[in-house]
Amino acid sequence: MIKVAVSGINAVDNPGPGLGIIKGLKEGAIPVSVVGLAYDAMEPGVYLTDLIDRVYLMPYPSEGEAPFLNRLLYIQEKEGIEVVIPALDPELPLFIDLEPRLSELGVRSFLPTRKHFKLRAKDRLPVIAEATGLKTPATFAVSSYEELQRALSRLRFPVMVKGLFYRAFRAYNSTEALQYFQSISAEWGYPVIIQEIVEGEEMNVVGVGDGEGGHFGLLAIKKLWITSLGKIWTGVTVKHPGLLEAAEKFVRHFRWRGAFELETIVSGEDIYLIEINPRFPAWIYFAVGVGLNLPERLLRAALGEEPERDWEYPAGKLYIRFTDDLVTDLDLFQRMVTRGER
Amino acid sequence: MKLRRLAISEEGFIFDPETGNSYTVNETGLFILEKLRQDLSPEEIARLLSQEYEVSPEEARRDLEDFLEVLTRYGLWKEPR
Amino acid sequence: MKKPYQKPSIIKLQVGLLRDKKSGLLRMVRREIDGVPVKDLVRRFGSPLFVFSEKRLRDQFRYLRRLFESHYPRVELSWSYKTNYLDAICRIFHQEGASAEVVSDFEYHKARRLGVPGENIIFNGPYKPREILKQAVLEGARINVDSLDEILDLEEIARETGQKIRIGLRINMDTGIYPRWDRFGFNLESGEVLSVARRIAAGDRLEVAGLHCHQGTFILDPEAYARAAEKLLRLTRKLEEEFGWNIEYLDLGGGFPSRSRPKGLYLPPEVGIPPLSEYAERIARSLLLGTMARDYPLLILEIGRALVDEAGFLITTVRSAKRLADGRRAYVLDAGVNLLFTAFWYHFRIEIERELPGPPEPCILYGPLCMNIDVVEENAWLPPLPRGTHLILSPVGAYNLTQWMQFITYRPRVVLIGESGQVEVIREAETLEDVVHRERIPEHLR
Numbered sequence: 031m032i033k034v035a036v037s038g039i040n041a042v043d044n045p046g047p048g049l050g051i052i053k054g055l056k057e058g059a060i061p062v063s064v065v066g067l068a069y070d071a072m073e074p075g076v077y078l079t080d081l082i083d084r085v086y087l088m089p090y091p092s093e094g095e096a097p098f099l100n101r102l103l104y105i106q107e108k109e110g111i112e113v114v115i116p117a118l119d120p121e122l123p124l125f126i127d128l129e130p131r132l133s134e135l136g137v138r139s140f141l142p143t144r145k146h147f148k149l150r151a152k153d154r155l156p157v158i159a160e161a162t163g164l165k166t167p168a169t170f171a172v173s174s175y176e177e178l179q180r181a182l183s184r185l186r187f188p189v190m191v192k193g194l195f196y197r198a199f200r201a202y203n204s205t206e207a208l209q210y211f212q213s214i215s216a217e218w219g220y221p222v223i224i225q226e227i228v229e230g231e232e233m234n235v236v237g238v239g240d241g242e243g244g245h246f247g248l249l250a251i252k253k254l255w256i257t258s259l260g261k262i263w264t265g266v267t268v269k270h271p272g273l274l275e276a277a278e279k280f281v282r283h284f285r286w287r288g289a290f291e292l293e294t295i296v297s298g299e300d301i302y303l304i305e306i307n308p309r310f311p312a313w314i315y316f317a318v319g320v321g322l323n324l325p326e327r328l329l330r331a332a333l334g335e336e337p338e339r340d341w342e343y344p345a346g347k348l349y350i351r352f353t354d355d356l357v358t359d360l361d362l363f364q365r366m367v368t369r370g371e372r
Numbered sequence: 373m374k375l376r377r378l379a380i381s382e383e384g385f386i387f388d389p390e391t392g393n394s395y396t397v398n399e400t401g402l403f404i405l406e407k408l409r410q411d412l413s414p415e416e417i418a419r420l421l422s423q424e425y426e427v428s429p430e431e432a433r434r435d436l437e438d439f440l441e442v443l444t445r446y447g448l449w450k451e452p453r
Numbered sequence: 454m455k456k457p458y459q460k461p462s463i464i465k466l467q468v469g470l471l472r473d474k475k476s477g478l479l480r481m482v483r484r485e486i487d488g489v490p491v492k493d494l495v496r497r498f499g500s501p502l503f504v505f506s507e508k509r510l511r512d513q514f515r516y517l518r519r520l521f522e523s524h525y526p527r528v529e530l531s532w533s534y535k536t537n538y539l540d541a542i543c544r545i546f547h548q549e550g551a552s553a554e555v556v557s558d559f560e561y562h563k564a565r566r567l568g569v570p571g572e573n574i575i576f577n578g579p580y581k582p583r584e585i586l587k588q589a590v591l592e593g594a595r596i597n598v599d600s601l602d603e604i605l606d607l608e609e610i611a612r613e614t615g616q617k618i619r620i621g622l623r624i625n626m627d628t629g630i631y632p633r634w635d636r637f638g639f640n641l642e643s644g645e646v647l648s649v650a651r652r653i654a655a656g657d658r659l660e661v662a663g664l665h666c667h668q669g670t671f672i673l674d675p676e677a678y679a680r681a682a683e684k685l686l687r688l689t690r691k692l693e694e695e696f697g698w699n700i701e702y703l704d705l706g707g708g709f710p711s712r713s714r715p716k717g718l719y720l721p722p723e724v725g726i727p728p729l730s731e732y733a734e735r736i737a738r739s740l741l742l743g744t745m746a747r748d749y750p751l752l753i754l755e756i757g758r759a760l761v762d763e764a765g766f767l768i769t770t771v772r773s774a775k776r777l778a779d780g781r782r783a784y785v786l787d788a789g790v791n792l793l794f795t796a797f798w799y800h801f802r803i804e805i806e807r808e809l810p811g812p813p814e815p816c817i818l819y820g821p822l823c824m825n826i827d828v829v830e831e832n833a834w835l836p837p838l839p840r841g842t843h844l845i846l847s848p849v850g851a852y853n854l855t856q857w858m859q860f861i862t863y864r865p866r867v868v869l870i871g872e873s874g875q876v877e878v879i880r881e882a883e884t885l886e887d888v889v890h891r892e893r894i895p896e897h898l899r
Contacts, residue, residue: 068470069465069473070468070471070472071471071472072471074470085470086473087471087473088472088473089472090472091719091720091721092719092720092721093721094721094722094723095721095723095724096723101473119721120719123720123724123725124721124724127723127724172631173449173631173717174631174632176632177631177632195719215717218719219716219717219719238474242571308373315408338525342612343894360387360394364381364383366392366471367385367394367396367466367471368381368383368384368385369383370473385883386463386853393465394465394466395463395464395465395466396463396464396466396812397461397463398459398461398462398463398810398811399456399459399464400458400459400460401461401463402463403461405463406754409833421458423455424455424456425455425456425457425458426455426456426457426458427458431839434464435460435461435837436461438461438774438776439462439463440461441776442462442463442776442780443463445780446463446780446812452875
């Protein structure tokens with residue numbers, strides 16, 4: 031039994047990837063026991079006792095490295111975690127920084143490097159595009175009203191207004207853009223990203239890089255239906271040669287290590303790179319469902335084993351997200367708020 | 373008296389079945405709530421606090437008033453007339 | 454035996470507040486600074502109180518010098534006076550070998566008064582009054598010129614003194630940093646630098662011996678310095694070829710971050726702010742790549758915040774506790790934005806002098822001023838604080854003691870904890886006499 035800690039168990043309208051990862055791990059050949067890392071006592075994963083054996087509340091990454099590490103040390107002492115799979119952008123820099131210390135304590139992981147993480151900064155997109163043969167929409171990182179105005183004067187409406195870690199809104203005029211700029215910066219700080227909107231098919235690739243230029247599998251999908259928050263609700267697997275080729279180039283060129291997602295817009299022959307996520311996406315279970323258990327492969331890589339590398343998958347498999355209901359007693363909630371764990 | 377309807381656990385978790393709100397209290401908060409439920413007066417409770425805990429009667433009185441103020445804002449307590 | 458007391462508290466549970474509250478507490482207690490108990494400091498010197506650690510000041514200077522010298526052969530670190538020009542602080546850095554970087558007549562006078570010879574002074578700034586400019590010329594200070602009018606002033610001084618004056622040019626350019634500080638110096642991309650250079654060469658009274666730039670403040674991108682260094686090197690070659698000058702130094706200015714926490718930066722400083730070693734590496738790499746061996750220009754860095762910020766603490770005391778209309782706790786401290794000018798842009802680390810029981814709750818820290826803007830921290834998580842509790846705010850060593858205000862009250866003492874643990878006052882608290890002794894009452898108002 032391998033004890034794995036997974037974060038991002040906030041399966042809400044803007045879901046974290048945690049539950050998808052956990053479902054993948056549970057379906058894999060390695061028996062696992064899962065410890066959930068939550069940032070709020072109301073994250074739905076807290077109440078899913080069949081999937082997640084124990085749950086601990088974590089301090090916000092913004093509170094600093096010391097409290098974060100202290101909490102992990104406490105959890106490690108109680109649980110003896112062997113692998114951690116962080117799934118949220120804001121905590122990744124901390125896990126990357128703490129990787130050597132955690133691995134000394136026996137907590138292994140398979141993460142991108144600090145350099146990789148920096149590539150996700152949206153103003154670095156052109157660098158990646160150049161290396162992979164993709165295009166990028168015009169992107170500006172702005173930190174003030176003046177810079178916002180300057181960026182807007184160079185773009186046509188509508189434009190995307192995006193936070194450094196989360197949030198993305200479509201703004202149709204400068205009043206709206208300013209409004210989103212203010213609400214995003216209040217929550218996620220600066221810079222805020224202003225991006226040209228490219229029309230086309232929204233396609234994404236998920237994969238796990240081996241850190242040496244190869245990978246443990248890729249899957250490309252097209253979003254068929256997205257929610258008002260821009261989250262996938264229905265999707266289909268595709269085999270877009272240009273996109274998969276670009277993803278392989280990306281992994282090769284940057285020697286990517288760990289999970290990643292490339293978000294793109296395909297418009298005829300052109301593929302625009304919109305965003306890079308240095309982690310699994312929330313729809314990662316899609317990969318598991320078509321036979322590419324990427325979470326399990328990542329777990330094996332973290333354990334120092336050699337994961338499978340074949341990645342044959344059929345095009346035309348459908349992904350449907352759906353809502354579910356759960357009724358339970360208040361006592362789990364009570365335990366979480368009084369003890370911070372269950 | 374609204375306080376009577378509250379479900380209060382020993383760990384300091386409080387559930388209000390009428391409004392659906394939950395609260396947490398610390399040890400001294402719990403102490404005060406219990407005494408309020410026994411209909412003790414604020415003066416009496418402040419005295420008991422300073423008997424039971426390492427705190428001066430003045431500070432206990434000051435803190436109690438603050439605590440009651442918060443209870444009032446949460447709609448859990450009303451000053452008896 | 455009575456039980457230990459904690460202030461009673463009740464918190465309504467709602468999403469967003471249901472987070473881990475214990476881990477943060479471990480780091481919140483600071484009983485001492487450099488081994489001297491906070492309580493003793495307050496008892497002896499009062500509250501509020503600025504406290505500086507000599508050990509931290511010296512250690513940080515030595516660290517930075519080693520860091521840059523291990524990457525590049527010729528480095529001069531210059532202490533940026535405006536960051537904190539208390540005599541004792543400046544003395545420490547000068548003892549360690551820093552030159553003085555000044556930006557006004559006052560700062561120039563202060564450096565000279567501390568015994569810094571002219572040739573160890575770097576004179577920057579957009580306005581250098583004629584008189585002090587002449588003194589700087591005569592005393593051999595490095596003068597970085599900001600405008601054409603200043604060049605005219607210097608040519609005139611050269612005529613008066615009959616000497617050829619060696620100057621530095623402040624350059625502004627695109628290094629990918631916003632906002633671009635292009636109001637200072639001469640612009641590179643527009644060609645302004647070259648036309649000014651031609652003007653200087655034609656005048657034949659001045660000679661360009663150095664290039665200077667200063668990109669901004671709290672710059673989080675080490676690469677920006679590399680870009681600046683590259684561009685200045687290219688400009689150096691061009692000026693040397695075209696005008697036959699010998700550019701001896703490249704002054705990359707300051708703007709290096711400390712581990713302070715700017716508002717609007719989500720990640721904690723430990724991971725959100727690049728270590729200074731990255732800056733040193735980037736700068737050195739582009740200088741070494743762009744220079745012929747044995748022909749290394751002197752690299753000057755004007756360091757302020759990165760040297761002094763983390764060596765400074767402010768001890769303040771909770772003077773009253775209140776409840777706001779929305780139910781939040783608020784505390785009135787005896788130090789506000791009058792002493793903590795940087796509170797407008799940075800979140801301070803807030804530590805408590807002793808362990809306090811009770812769960813942390815969201816609260817606001819106000820200063821003592823009668824103004825709504827006097828907020829030290831709008832969103833702190835602290836256990837209930839009894840009146841009289843001392844809080845320790847840090848880092849506060851940079852800019853607060855030069856930009857503080859004498860507004861409605863006196864400015865407090867500043868002490869230095871020496872390397873052997875002795876505590877000395879390096880600035881006395883203000884008195885009524887200090888404030889009024891420059892005032893004059895006209896006869897008819899007497």
